[in-house]
Amino acid sequence: MKHQRIIVSHYGGPDELRVVEEECPEPKDGEVRVRVLAAGVSLPDLMMREGIHPETPPLPFTPGWDLIGVVDRLGDGISGLEPGQIVAALPISGAYAEFVCLPQRELVPVPPGLDSAEAVSLVLNYVTAYQMLHRSAKVRSGQRVLIHGAAGGVGSALLQLGRLAGLEMYGTCSSRGASTVSDLGGIPIDYQHQDFVKEIYRLTGEGVDVVFESIGGTHIWRSRKALRPGGTVVAYGLTSSLREGRLASGRSGSRHRFRAIAIFGLYIAGG
Ligand SMILES: NC(=O)c1ccc[n+]([C@@H]2O[C@H](COP(=O)([O-])OP(=O)(O)OC[C@H]3O[C@@H](n4cnc5c(N)ncnc54)[C@H](OP(=O)(O)O)[C@@H]3O)[C@@H](O)[C@H]2O)c1
The missing domain is CATH 3.90.180.10 (Medium-chain alcohol dehydrogenases, catalytic domain)
Known part of the structure; x- marks a missing residue:
């Protein structure tokens, strides 16, 4: 066959x-x-x-x-x-x-009885979101979190699971994602027109307990600035390396199996 x-x-x-x-x-x-x-x-x-x-x-x-x-x-x-x-x-x-x-x-x-296309959305995105919330950050009800890419696949899963966990949530997104973020219980921050660090301080006064950082690169340092003392950045993605589904650098790709891990390692060791 x-x-x-x-x-x-x-x-x-x-x-x-x-x-x-x-x-x-x-x-x-x-x-x-x-x-x-x-x-x-x-x-x-x-x-x-x-x-x-x-x-x-x-x-x-x-x-x-x-x-x-x-x-x-x-x-x-x-x-x-x-x-x-x-x-x-x-x-x-x-x-x-x-x-x-x-x-x-x-x-x-x-x-x-479940729809296959609906069920498959739970497998990668929701498992990732659940692990980060409850095993990495170990969030507690009432904590404040910032979710980058909050209208995206993992971001919207974090919002839904974060609402169930009783979190106060802020989410960066472009203007087209703002209604998705607020419908899921987050306060949208337009990353294309606002400085998210300033906006977090304006809205919270003291920063957040956890940032879920999907953008990668130097953005991780910016995320660290949005924390209140003792807070945590959970870094898990490299969205900044792509633009409209292609390499942001414009170069053709090659296999970089360990490069991204090394970048995370550097930031974790540095931070
Ligand atoms: N470690 C793991 O287990 C794991 C598992 C799954 C995913 N990931 C990683 O998680 C990241 C997100 O994956 P996904 O599937 O959720 O992607 P996605 O559905 O494409 O969502 C990405 C979102 O990020 C937004 N965005 C782009 N640039 C941004 C910026 N500078 N600031 C804030 N938001 C920005 C996009 O919004 P606009 O398009 O409106 O700009 C989009 O809504 C990826 O890097 C992926 O590799 C890691």
């Missing part, structure tokens, strides 16, 4: 995405073949395509961080899963395909 998948064989813009048709993969021992129903499209997918995400695989590769799919075929040694069952996975790459084989331990059963 044939199937189709998308491959990236050169790092670069969206025109580097190609569809290939090939034999359907067969599950090895301990693996499950999953028919993909929905795959997420996120900024990390674009960064891998450009070769600038720390987790970028070697070429050629199939993008796709997260998926919802239906169990299609079981490899030897699988128990506790049945063909037809709906599952979620976070393979980091490979989800832009009709079929993908994954180890059973990477599959999480999905309750029946």
Whole structure:
């Protein structure tokens, strides 16, 4: 049986995405073949395509961080899963395909009756947001937080989960994202027309307890200035390296597996 998948064989813009048709993969021992129903499209997918995400695989590769799919075929040694069952996975790459084989331990059963496209949005973005709120920052009700890119995928997840946790929330966004941020319980700050550090001090008087920092580079230092004494910056992204889905530098991409990690390490050590 044939199937189709998308491959990236050169790092670069969206025109580097190609569809290939090939034999359907067969599950090895301990693996499950999953028919993909929905795959997420996120900024990390674009960064891998450009070769600038720390987790970028070697070429050629199939993008796709997260998926919802239906169990299609079981490899030897699988128990506790049945063909037809709906599952979620976070393979980091490979989800832009009709079929993908994954180890059973990477599959999480999905309750029946959920829309696949809605469910897949929970896998990468909400897990990231939850971990940062409750495992990295360990937020407490009543704390003040600043969320950068608050109208985006992870930003809007942080707002929704932050509201449930009882946080006072401020969110940077462009003017088109302002209503999304306020509808989700945050106070929008227009990063294109306002200095977010000054605005945070004007609004709070003393800064915030936590900044969720998705922009990267020197922006991390600016975020640190918005903290009140004892506050924390949780840095997790490199949005500034892309502009409209392409490398902001305009150069063609190459694989920088450790560069971004080194930048984070430098800031964490420095801060
Ligand atoms: N560490 C992890 O586990 C993990 C997981 C997921 C994502 N990430 C990282 O998180 C970041 C965000 O990902 P995402 O999927 O949420 O992206 P997204 O949906 O594209 O959202 C990014 C948002 O950032 C806004 N933005 C751009 N420049 C900004 C600036 N200078 N100040 C404030 N906001 C700005 C954009 O708004 P406008 O378009 O309106 O300007 C957009 O709403 C990425 O760097 C990604 O790699 C990390």
